[in-house]
Amino acid sequence: MxxxxxxxxxxxxxxxxxxxxxxxxxxxxxxxxxxxxxxxxxxxxxxxxxxxxxEGKLAGATPSLPVFAEVQLAQPVVPASRPVPCAPERIDIELPSGVRISVDGEVDADALARVLSVLR
CATH class of the missing domain: 1.10.10 (Arc Repressor Mutant, subunit A)
Incomplete structure (x- = not known):
């Protein structure tokens, strides 16, 4: 043994x-x-x-081990978004069925509700 x-x-x-x-x-x-x-x-x-x-303290050694590299992050370039052409007094509504409705900003809420209920 x-x-x-x-x-x-x-x-x-x-x-x-x-x-x-x-x-x-x-x-x-x-x-x-x-x-x-x-x-x-x-x-x-x-x-x-x-x-x-x-640190070069080992005899006959050349520092060949990987070392950390400094990294600097740049500010990302954000492309300028184009404004959506829409008048401030206009409301655009797109339903899941693909129907689009454009109404005035001062539309009667009850009337709009009746129209939307018919289109559903």
């Missing part, structure tokens, strides 16, 4: 090993949590090493 356990105590990682693990963790499509489990390294170390890489 073989018992495999975690390495106890502190491990020392060379800069080359750190770079290899970082490249593996941050390649397109990779999941950092999978690399953490596979390599038995803590997530805090991965992100500490990434920070060191960005």
């Amino acid at each position: 073989e018992i495999v356990g975690r390495v106890s105590g502190r491990r020392r990682w060379s800069d080359a090993e750190k770079l290899e693990i970082l490249a593996e963790a941050f390649r397109p499509g990779a999941r950092v949590c999978d690399v953490i489990a596979l390599r038995e390294v803590s997530s805090s170390l991965i992100y500490t090493w990434r920070k060191q890489l960005r």
Whole structure:
């Protein structure tokens, strides 16, 4: 029977090993949590090493990991809408059947109700 356990105590990682693990963790499509489990390294170390890489503190490293780019949003260009030609004293009514009725703004409400009831 073989018992495999975690390495106890502190491990020392060379800069080359750190770079290899970082490249593996941050390649397109990779999941950092999978690399953490596979390599038995803590997530805090991965992100500490990434920070060191960005700051140029790892020997023989050229910062090749993706970095965030600044994005500026421009005001959207809204096309000017054309005004609908309609006299202010006129009421245009379009029924679901497609019938259109135009009446004066001062139309008798009872008379309009009778007309609409007939057209329904």
